[in-house]
Amino acid sequence: MSWTAERVELLTKLWADGLSASQIAGELGNVTRNAVIGKVHRLGLSGRAKSGGGATKTRKATAPAARTASPIKPTVTEAVAAAAPSPTPRQVQPTVAGANALKVEPIETIETEIAPVPVAEIFIPVSERASILTLNERTCKWPIGDPGSEDFYFCGRQSDAGTPYCAHHRSIAYQPVSDRRNRRAS
DNA sequence: CCCTGATTCGC
DNA sequence: GCGAATCAGG
Numbered sequence: 001m002s003w004t005a006e007r008v009e010l011l012t013k014l015w016a017d018g019l020s021a022s023q024i025a026g027e028l029g030n031v032t033r034n035a036v037i038g039k040v041h042r043l044g045l046s047g048r049a050k051s052g053g054g055a056t057k058t059r060k061a062t063a064p065a066a067r068t069a070s071p072i073k074p075t076v077t078e079a080v081a082a083a084a085p086s087p088t089p090r091q092v093q094p095t096v097a098g099a100n101a102l103k104v105e106p107i108e109t110i111e112t113e114i115a116p117v118p119v120a121e122i123f124i125p126v127s128e129r130a131s132i133l134t135l136n137e138r139t140c141k142w143p144i145g146d147p148g149s150e151d152f153y154f155c156g157r158q159s160d161a162g163t164p165y166c167a168h169h170r171s172i173a174y175q176p177v178s179d180r181r182n183r184r185a186s
Numbered sequence: 187c188c189c190t191g192a193t194t195c196g197c
Numbered sequence: 198g199c200g201a202a203t204c205a206g207g
Contacts, residue, residue, distance in 0.1 A: 002198095002199090003198085003199085020189085020190065020191085021190075021191065022189080022190080031200090032200075032201080033190090033191090034200055034201060034202080035199075035200050035201090036200095037190095037191060037192075037193095037200090038193095038198090038199065038200050038201090039198090039199080039200085040191090041191095041192075041193080042198070042199080046191080046192080048191095138188065138189085158188075158189065158190095160187090160188075161187075161188065188207100189206100189207075190205100190206075190207070191204105191205090191206090192203100192204080192205080192206105193202100193203080193204075193205100194201105194202085194203080194204095195200100195201100195202095196199105196200100196201095196202105197198105197199080197200095197201105
């Protein structure tokens with residue numbers, strides 16, 4: 001597979017959208033994340049604009065050592081993860097909020113047993129939502145938006161292996177309904 | 187361990 | 198130009 005104009009275009013777009021190299025690779029197909037990164041560099045669009053600045057990138061100008069004599073491993077066990085569309089979890093527990101603007105009132109003394117679900121924390125680029133179809137075992141499957149709707153998508157960020165959600169969504173997903181800790185001696 | 191991007195260099 | 202191997206951080 002070569003870098004056709006279309007593919008380069010898509011690459012550029014997705015990269016600008018903030019997708020990770022591996023995600024882009026999955027989106028393009030037939031390429032590894034390394035290929036994507038390599039291309040990105042060749043295109044000269046490496047450093048991505050970070051809102052807010054403070055992008056203290058890791059400047060590594062160290063000598064690359066002699067990789068010439070490095071022991072090359074014959075077989076790479078990792079095959080290309082085809083990322084089969086895993087079945088959508090039916091027992092979706094998190095509250096599905098509309099769009100992405102659900103504001104939770106700053107209640108100071110929450111008496112509610114049910115944990116307030118602040119769903120309006122992140123903004124996921126449209127292009128990334130599409131790539132969410134590439135959900136693997138370790139991507140956050142927190143649903144956002146109205147299921148079945150065009151707006152619906154999954155969080156898709158990193159989640160530890162085994163857990164269905166990213167750190168953030170995990171915290172709100174598993175909040176005990178009965179948090180009666182502060183009921184005692186209050 | 188998983189991930190991320192960065193870099194080098196044989197092809 | 199391409200991208201695997203490697204590195205270095207999170």
